Amino acid sequence: MLVQAAIRVIAAQGVAGATTRAIVAEAGMSLASFHYAFRSHAELMREVVSYVVDAEITSVFSSLRLGTDIRRALRDGLQAYLDYLIADPEHEQAMQELMHYALRTPGLESLAAEQYSAYLSGVVDVLTESAAAVPVEWAIPLPDIARLVVMTTHGVTLAWLADRDTAAAERVLDFAADSLAALAVLPIRSVT
Amino acid sequence: MLVQAAIRVIAAQGVAGATTRAIVAEAGMSLASFHYAFRSHAELMREVVSYVVDAEITSVFSSLRLGTDIRRALRDGLQAYLDYLIADPEHEQAMQELMHYALRTPGLESLAAEQYSAYLSGVVDVLTESAAAVPVEWAIPLPDIARLVVMTTHGVTLAWLADRDTAAAERVLDFAADSLAALAVLPIRSVT
């Protein structure tokens, strides 16, 4: 698939390196085949941005599973994300670059907004899902919790990409898990 | 100055739009004058990255002033940053794009690391400065506090740039200020 080839190129070379020729080379195709499938390079990039949102959410935030110990569950989920980031830094780097690309490209600004709200609702889904097993009440609305999680991951991602300080990143996640857990209002074990 | 013209172009058009011609046009110069001052486009971009670090730190985080009410001081400082972001979104957008540009450009990766550590020590300076007036002790090392602040601002920046939800950003900052203030150990009013 050309879209996935494009994502690989972006991860390896950045958005600037994702030229039509580089993408078709990665996909093992010719230029003509590209313009047979897509009207233009911009059209492909639009699909790339749309695609990565869904893929990212399911692959990354699905590891966030709440349990009885909310702090530990949050911390484990955040650690899983950090492990994912360390294992494939270029991919997360590409995600943020694509976000900035969308913000800059006429006609794609709205997609950037959708991308972000998709992140949020993705985290909301995971939290809701987990809450089905062990009900948790939060001091603030669930979407706000999700926003804090997403904000944290993005911030930690940029920091780690810049200085590769894993220990510092983990200390940040410790703090984030502690602070978020403080927003959890443990439910009474009786029927409500 | 060509460096500042380049920053204006990047803020207006993004890093991809910061071509040599666009920069000299913004500066009102000719191409020859560019290559008289800089050996190459890459050399200018390196100076741009170096320049923005200092400028950014002094202009943004200087508003963070601690007082007796630590939570309020933190909240005010973060709000000042948000106001700054809203007043000139393209500038902060450019900062993050430049960070990603540095991370991708061979020979500039180390500059990205320096850029980030400069952010951190800038915040440390402000916090230390404020602590001189009203001494504050923290439950974790000061550089870690600074890292949390920087992480938060970057995360909030990306979120606001994507969905422009100012109210949500302010709720995030509420949470951040609360959580950070919880790390402050108020000093005893006697001599230690």
Place this chain on the structure above:
DNA sequence: GTCATAATGGGTCAACTGTCCCAGACGTTT
């Protein structure tokens, strides 16, 4: 097999990029 459709390969084009060259203008020092 035949034929229409889908898909591909090679080659070409204009536009844009970074870089460089060279003639000339400017200002300062003799």
Place this chain on the structure above:
DNA sequence: AAACGTCTGGGACAGTTGACCCATTATGAC
């Protein structure tokens, strides 16, 4: 006035990019 280095302007160059055209080859329905 003359000479010097500093700086500027216009033009040109090769390389790369997105887009496109046309001839050719699979692919599959009948």
